[in-house]
Amino acid sequence: MSLRLKLGIAIVLFVGTALGIEGWQRTRAETAIVYNEIEQRGITLLRALAIPCGVAMANNDMPALDNYVTQFADAASTLALRYLAVIDYHGKVVAHTDPSNFGKTFDDDFSKSALGAKAPVSRRAIVQEISLLEVAVPVIGGLRWGTLKAGFELTEAEQTLASRRRSQLITTLVISVSTAIIAYLILSFLLLRPIGRLRMMARKFGSGDLGSRVDLNNKDEMGELAAQLNGMARQIQRYTGSLEQLVTERTHALEESNARLEKLARTDGLTGLFNRRHFMEMLSNELQRSKRSGGKFALMFLDVDHFKHYNDNNGHAAGDELLKRLAATMTDNLRSTDIVARYGGEEFVILLPDSDIDKARATGEKLRAIIEETPMLHEETQPNGRLTVSIGAAIYPVDAESDNMVLKLADEALYDAKAHGRNRFVCWRDISVAGATG
Numbered sequence: 001m002s003l004r005l006k007l008g009i010a011i012v013l014f015v016g017t018a019l020g021i022e023g024w025q026r027t028r029a030e031t032a033i034v035y036n037e038i039e040q041r042g043i044t045l046l047r048a049l050a051i052p053c054g055v056a057m058a059n060n061d062m063p064a065l066d067n068y069v070t071q072f073a074d075a076a077s078t079l080a081l082r083y084l085a086v087i088d089y090h091g092k093v094v095a096h097t098d099p100s101n102f103g104k105t106f107d108d109d110f111s112k113s114a115l116g117a118k119a120p121v122s123r124r125a126i127v128q129e130i131s132l133l134e135v136a137v138p139v140i141g142g143l144r145w146g147t148l149k150a151g152f153e154l155t156e157a158e159q160t161l162a163s164r165r166r167s168q169l170i171t172t173l174v175i176s177v178s179t180a181i182i183a184y185l186i187l188s189f190l191l192l193r194p195i196g197r198l199r200m201m202a203r204k205f206g207s208g209d210l211g212s213r214v215d216l217n218n219k220d221e222m223g224e225l226a227a228q229l230n231g232m233a234r235q236i237q238r239y240t241g242s243l244e245q246l247v248t249e250r251t252h253a254l255e256e257s258n259a260r261l262e263k264l265a266r267t268d269g270l271t272g273l274f275n276r277r278h279f280m281e282m283l284s285n286e287l288q289r290s291k292r293s294g295g296k297f298a299l300m301f302l303d304v305d306h307f308k309h310y311n312d313n314n315g316h317a318a319g320d321e322l323l324k325r326l327a328a329t330m331t332d333n334l335r336s337t338d339i340v341a342r343y344g345g346e347e348f349v350i351l352l353p354d355s356d357i358d359k360a361r362a363t364g365e366k367l368r369a370i371i372e373e374t375p376m377l378h379e380e381t382q383p384n385g386r387l388t389v390s391i392g393a394a395i396y397p398v399d400a401e402s403d404n405m406v407l408k409l410a411d412e413a414l415y416d417a418k419a420h421g422r423n424r425f426v427c428w429r430d431i432s433v434a435g436a437t438g
Contacts, residue, residue: 011179011183011184012176012177012180015175015176015179015180015183016172016173016176019172019175019176020172023168023169023171023172026168027161027164027165027168030161030164031161034157034160034161035133035154035157038079038133038152038154038157039122039133039135041079042076042079042122042135042150042152043120043122043135043137045072045076045079046120046135046136046137046148046150047120047137049068049072049137049148050137050138050139050140050148051141052064053065053068053086053095053139053145053148054139054140054141054145055141056068057086057088057094057139057141057145057146058141058142058143058145062094062095065086065094065095069084069086069095069096069097070097072084073097076150076152079152080153080154080155080156081097081150081151081152081153082127082130082132082151082152082153083096083097083098083101083150083151084096084097084148084149084150084151085097085101085106085148085149085150086139086146086147086148086149087106087111087115087146087147087149088145088146089115089144089145089146090105091105091106091107091111091112091115092104092105093105093106094146106149110123110125110134110136111136111147111149114136114138114147114149115147117136117138118138119138120135120136120137120138121135121136122134122136124154127151130155131153131154131155131158132151132152132153132154133151133152133154134149134150134151134152135149135150135151135152136148136149136150194216194218194222194223194226197214197215197216197226198214198225198226198229201213201214201229201233202229205233210233210236210237210240212233213230213233214226214229214230265277265278266278268341268342270320270323270324270342271324271326271327271342272324272327273327273331273340273341273342274339274340274341274342275341275342276341276342276343276344276349278341279339279343279349279351280403282339282351283351283403283406283407284403286339286351286353287396287402287403287406290353290396290397295353295354296354296355296356296395296396296397296398297351297352297353297354297355297395298351298352298355298356298357298359298360298363298393298394298395298396299349299350299351299352299393299394299395299396299406299407299410300349300350300352300360300364300391300392300393300410301343301347301348301349301350301391301392301393301410301411301413301414302330302347302348302349302350302367302389302390302391302414303346303347303348303389303390303391303414303418304322304323304326304346304387304389305382305387305388305389305390305418305422305423306382306383306422307319307345307346309381309382309383310322310378310381310382310387313378313381314377314378314381318377319346321377322376322377322378322387323342323346325376325377326348326371326389327340327342327348329367329370329371330348330350330367333366333367333370334350334363334367335352337353337354338350338351338352338353338363339351339353349407349410350363355395356395356398357393357395357398357427357429360393360395360427361393361425361427364391364393364425364427365425367389367391368388368389368390368391368423368424368425371387371388371389372386372387372388372389372423384423388422388423389423390414390417390418390422390423390424390425390426391414391417391424391426392410392411392412392413392414392415392416392417392425392426392427392428393410393413393425393427393428394407394409394410394413394427394428394429395427395428395429398429399428399429399432409428410428412428412431413426413427413430413431414426416431
């Protein structure tokens with residue numbers, strides 16, 4: 001339910017309740033006035049009638065008494081007289097507008113109270129489904145001779161009052177609706193329109209439009225609220241902009257850190273080549289790819305000859321520099337698709353995708369010759385006066401059909417190269433063929 005509807009209903013209820021209470025009080029007062037007027041007029045007439053009736057009763061002049069009752073009934077026709085009874089001090093009817101009631105004794109509570117009362121009494125009652133105002137006046141002529149009791153119909157008066165109540169209700173409704181409409185229009189201009197603008201700004205701001213502001217220049221509390229809200233929006237916008245910039249900077253820094261961590265996780269810290277763990281993952285991937293495509297690949301181990309001798313004579317710092325120089329030399333002389341990694345210590349491993357034994361031999365011999373011919377620091381201290389390497393290779397799937405077996409056979413080929421004088425390239429296929437012929 002919208003605020004406009006709630007406000008309209010509240011105004012209607014408030015005005016309607018106020019007017020309803022005022023109308024109810026007015027109707028109640030009018031009803032009391034009407035009943036009191038009928039009662040006073042009835043009492044006045046009965047008091048006037050009580051004087052001659054007292055004389056007639058004192059003289060036991062019943063015909064005169066009946067005549068007075070008849071004349072009174074004619075005179076009180078405008079008061080809607082229902083009945084008039086003259087009862088003695090025992091409650092016995094001695095005269096009545098209805099002759100059939102003559103001689104009856106009234107023993108109802110009202111009649112009994114009227115017989116004992118020294119002043120007029122009255123009550124409203126339903127008699128034979130007719131609403132009546134019953135009035136009783138004592139008949140006193142020196143002595144208490146009896147009581148006059150009359151009943152006046154209230155039907156016409158009640159109909160008049162009911163008509164007034166309906167008119168009052170209609171008037172109340174018309175005034176309530178008219179007042180509510182006028183009050184709604186005034187409050188809508190003073191309150192609902194500014195509140196609507198505040199609401200629209202809050203909705204846009206909550207949807208992400210941080211530049212949304214309230215266009216309200218009222219010089220009152222609503223204007224002050226709009227100014228405060230606009231100020232808060234500006235602060236939030238500035239803070240959000242700073243926060244977004246900070247988040248962007250932190251995200252960029254985190255990405256760079258993650259990239260560095262990822263690189264550290266897969267590269268060797270000394271040479272910058274792939275480390276052993278990452279190489280094993282790449283070898284497994286290459287094995288799966290070759291199985292699907294039916295291709296071949298070569299795997300080579302490369303080891304520095306007499307590296308311990310080099311370290312002992314020149315120090316570990318020189319040994320580290322030598323390993324970095326070898327890593328750069330291999331990278332510069334291999335294909336971009338070839339993968340070289342530091343396997344451990346002075347030992348390197350090389351993966352040659354889509355290569356058979358001839359390509360592996362050509363690449364291995366090329367690397368071995370280039371390293372032998374490239375000047376290296378302190379190479380003159382080596383046993384042969386130059387720095388050399390030994391290389392062992394195995395081919396998938398010619399020599400082996402699993403990554404572990406390819407590694408094992410390439411490693412055995414390397415040891416064979418070491419065992420037969422170093423500075424050599426040996427392929428496992430050469431060893432197996434020589435063993436078969438031997």
